[in-house]
Amino acid sequence: MMPLVPVWGLARNEFDSLALMPGLEVPVFMIHGMADDLVPPEQGRRLYRAAPEPKEWYAIEGAGHNDTYMVGGEQYLDRFEAFCRRCVRTQAE
Numbered sequence: 687m688m689p690l691v692p693v694w695g696l697a698r699n700e701f702d703s704l705a706l707m708p709g710l711e712v713p714v715f716m717i718h719g720m721a722d723d724l725v726p727p728e729q730g731r732r733l734y735r736a737a738p739e740p741k742e743w744y745a746i747e748g749a750g751h752n753d754t755y756m757v758g759g760e761q762y763l764d765r766f767e768a769f770c771r772r773c774v775r776t777q778a779e
Contacts, residue, residue, distance in 0.1 A: 719749030
């Protein structure tokens with residue numbers, strides 16, 4: 687019987703997201719769960735601060751890394767839709 691090998695220890699992709707943020711040419715809607723234990727909220731805030739406009743930060747209290755939609759509920763969709771509408775309007779002007 688073969689022992690299990692932890693694949694996460696073998697495959698490592700590292701991206702310097704902070705260095706790439708200022709060069710973005712698209713709107714940024716950053717959603718962050720404040721209980722995220724994978725990407726700390728302060729790391730998300732640093733990325734947000736480095737992003738060009740238009741941008742919006744949406745912190746969801748009590749949400750982790752993969753449950754922002756469920757915890758955010760209807761407000762999650764409303765905020766995202768409003769951001770998209772503002773960006774489309776800005777691009778059309």
